[in-house]
Amino acid sequence: xxxxxxxxxxxxxxxxxxxxxxxxxxxxxxxxxxxxxxxxxxxxxxxxxxxxxxxxxxxxxxxxxxxxxxxxxxxxxxxxxxxxxxxxxxxxxxxxxxxxxxxxxxxxxxxxxxxxxxxxxxxxxxxxxxxxxxxxxxxxxxxxxxxxxxxxxxxxxxxxxxxxxxxxxxxxxxxxxxxxxxxxxxxxxxxxxxxxxxxxxxxxxxxxxxxxxxxxxxxxxxx
Amino acid sequence: xxxxxxxxxxxxxxxxxxxxxxxxxxxxxxxxxxxxxxxxxxxxxxxxxxxxxxxxxxxxxxxxxxxxxxxxxxxxxxxxxxxxxxxxxxxxxxxxxxxxxxxxxxxxxxxxxxxxxxxxxxxxxxxxxxxxxxxxxxxxxxxxxxxxxxxxxxxxxxxxxxxxxxxxxxxxxxxxxxxxxxxxxxxxxxxxxxxxxxxxxxxxxxxxxxxxxxxxxxxxxxxxxxxxxxxxxxxxxxxxxxxxxxxxxxxxxxxxxxxxxxxxxxxxx
Numbered sequence: 456x457x458x459x460x461x462x463x464x465x466x467x468x469x470x471x472x473x474x475x476x477x478x479x480x481x482x483x484x485x486x487x488x489x490x491x492x493x494x495x496x497x498x499x500x501x502x503x504x505x506x507x508x509x510x511x512x513x514x515x516x517x518x519x520x521x522x523x524x525x526x527x528x529x530x531x532x533x534x535x536x537x538x539x540x541x542x543x544x545x546x547x548x549x550x551x552x553x554x555x556x557x558x559x560x561x562x563x564x565x566x567x568x569x570x571x572x573x574x575x576x577x578x579x580x581x582x583x584x585x586x587x588x589x590x591x592x593x594x595x596x597x598x599x600x601x602x603x604x605x606x607x608x609x610x611x612x613x614x615x616x617x618x619x620x621x622x623x624x625x626x627x628x629x630x631x632x633x634x635x636x637x638x639x640x641x642x643x644x645x646x647x648x649x650x651x652x653x654x655x656x657x658x659x660x661x662x663x664x665x666x667x668x669x670x671x672x673x674x675x676x677x678x
Numbered sequence: 679x680x681x682x683x684x685x686x687x688x689x690x691x692x693x694x695x696x697x698x699x700x701x702x703x704x705x706x707x708x709x710x711x712x713x714x715x716x717x718x719x720x721x722x723x724x725x726x727x728x729x730x731x732x733x734x735x736x737x738x739x740x741x742x743x744x745x746x747x748x749x750x751x752x753x754x755x756x757x758x759x760x761x762x763x764x765x766x767x768x769x770x771x772x773x774x775x776x777x778x779x780x781x782x783x784x785x786x787x788x789x790x791x792x793x794x795x796x797x798x799x800x801x802x803x804x805x806x807x808x809x810x811x812x813x814x815x816x817x818x819x820x821x822x823x824x825x826x827x828x829x830x831x832x833x834x835x836x837x838x839x840x841x842x843x844x845x846x847x848x849x850x851x852x853x854x855x856x857x858x859x860x861x862x863x864x865x866x867x868x869x870x871x872x873x874x875x876x877x878x879x880x881x882x883x884x885x886x887x888x889x890x891x892x893x894x895x896x897x898x899x900x901x902x903x904x905x906x907x908x909x910x911x912x913x914x915x916x917x918x919x920x921x922x923x924x925x926x927x928x929x930x931x932x933x934x935x936x937x938x939x940x941x942x943x944x945x946x947x
Contacts, residue, residue: 495764498771503679503755505774506748506805509689511781511795518747518778521754525771528764544759565679567689 476597477663483601484538486592488546489657490585491531493558495547497581498524500562508570513625520622523614530607537603550661553653560649571629572642578622579639580646581656586615588656591663681756682811685802688748693796694741699803699896719898719907721834723842731907732838733791737798739831740784746828747777749808749820762813766872769864776857783850790846807890814872818883821865823890826928828858829918830900833911855914862918891931898936902929905936 466472478486501521508514532543540546549555561581564572593608630639655661690696721728721735750773753762788794807819832855839847873880894900900908910932915925 499755499767500679502751502753502767502771502774503683505751506683507679507687507689509691511691511744514744514747515778515781518751518774518781521751522771522775525754525768529768532764562679567687 472598474597474599476601477595478592478597478601480538483592483596483604484535484540484546486588486657487531487534487538487604488540488543488548489550489554490588491528491535491543491547492549493554493581493585493656494524494528494531496558496562497577498522498528501577503562504573507565507567508573509567510570510629513570513574513629516621516625520618523618527611527614530611534604534607550656550658551653553649554656554658557646557649557653560646571626571635571638574622574626574629575639575642576646578619578626579643580650582615582619582622584650584656584661586612586619588661589615591661595663679755682809683752685806685809688745688802688805690800695796695799697799697801699801702801719905720909721838721907723838728838728842729792732835732842733788733793734798735831735835735907736784736788736791737793737795738801739828739835740781740788740795741800742804742824742828743777743780743784745802745804745808746820746824747774747781749805749816750774750777752808753813753816753820756811757813766813766868769868773861773864776861780854780857783854787847787850803893810886812879812883814869814879814883815886817865817868817872818887819890821861822869823887823894825858825861825865826891826915826918826920827894827900827908829855829862829914830908830911832858833914834908837909859914859918862915862920866919888927888931891928892935895928895932895935897939898932901932901936903933903936906932 498521501517501524505514505517505521508517528547532547535543535546549558561576564576589608589612593605593612596604598605626639630636650656721731725731750770753770754767754774756762757767785795804820804824807824808816810816810819832851836848836851836855839845839849839851869880869883873883898906900906900910902910910925910929912925915928916922920928
């Protein structure tokens with residue numbers, strides 16, 4: 456029989472969670488707000504594009520993914536009041552002007568002939584960046600104090616991985632000629648330039664590396 | 679990408695052929711066919727024309743679902759946060775997912791029933807109702823009038839599936855019917871919230887809904903008599919939040935539309 460009165464440690468030997476983390480409350484909230492802002496721009500763009508793409512399978516995937524990203528924005532906004540921001544809209548902001556420029560460029564394609572440009576922006580530039588930023592956040596933040604953010608990001612990442620894979624497969628099926636390869640590369644290059652200039656989806660230090668005034672990379676945050 | 683995409687710019691592949699729904703209803707040949715009809719216009723499996731009519735209706739559902747998907751998608755994009763709050767857009771994004779599934783279901787049901795994409799033409803009336811620039815009017819026209827029509831259509835198809843011994847058709851239509859009831863509820867909820875302090879705006883939106891309801895009762899297509907293939911689904915409309923007065927009003931509009939069609943037939947026949 457197990458003696459329930461015998462003292463046991465609060466943390467089991469296999470539970471390696473620890474208190475230290477890279478972000479204080481304000482920084483975690485700032486990042487969550489920046490993610491929410493971009494998820495919103497993304498779901499609006501996907502919704503708007505549905506009517507502009509002639510490929511039936513792409514149309515249906517955009518409809519499904521539109522809801523995924525709207526739901527992500529809702530989940531992230533629900534975390535903000537727990538991070539001391541009672542008005543989620545006040546922190547649902549772009550990380551910087553560079554991210555606004557990136558979002559505007561991402562949303563720009565409209566013509567029916569630009570399905571490749573639309574999908575490259577989402578699936579070859581934005582989603583890989585989003586996956587990286589969310590992973591950095593959940594790997595870096597305190598596994599005890601910021602556990603609710605980690606849980607939310609894990610749910611979001613499951614969608615992001617699956618959606619990225621589905622989008623990439625659509626792209627591989629659409630890109631079949633040298634001209635299309637060129638279009639996809641050019642589109643990725645121009646958007647990559649914008650998001651690199653912005654420092655990533657959460658601005659400078661998105662992945663822990665920031666750009667200081669001299670333009671050299673440095674550790675943005677440390678424990 | 680610009681806001682408010684006109685109907686002419688809807689993107690389709692080469693299988694889709696566009697037609698004008700009004701042309702079909704005013705075509706005197708269709709009137710003469712109706713005159714030859716010796717009994718009910720309802721979808722009934724013992725009628726020789728039933729399989730063809732069901733296939734045609736299924737294709738109509740398929741293209742209607744595509745446009746419903748596009749309309750919900752545009753509502754997430756066309757309005758800024760002051761005109762359409764995030765919670766409204768979240769509902770529209772959810773509707774996008776639902777309509778995507780409905781397109782998938784319709785494609786598979788079409789194959790199951792022996793038709794294929796492009797066998798019938800596409801009328802773009804549903805998306806046209808979604809081109810209004812006031813979100814309250816758009817929700818009244820799309821989520822209350824057209825999704826309400828979808829309740830009637832799906833219930834009719836579900837009944838046809840049951841009567842014809844097709845459990846797959848009945849099963850799928852019942853699932854889609856559940857979603858449509860949700861979409862009508864969303865429309866009613868947001869219409870109330872958006873026009874809470876503006877009764878004139880609410881009345882304009884409801885007037886638009888009535889116009890759309892009348893348009894889609896064209897020629898007696900939808901009604902409560904044997905002359906209408908699509909029957910008003912009172913029970914499911916009640917579940918969606920329509921009160922008896924509103925349903926009676928739709929039935930009245932449908933009867934007027936049938937009278938208009940008879941008059942037109944008298945002029946052309």
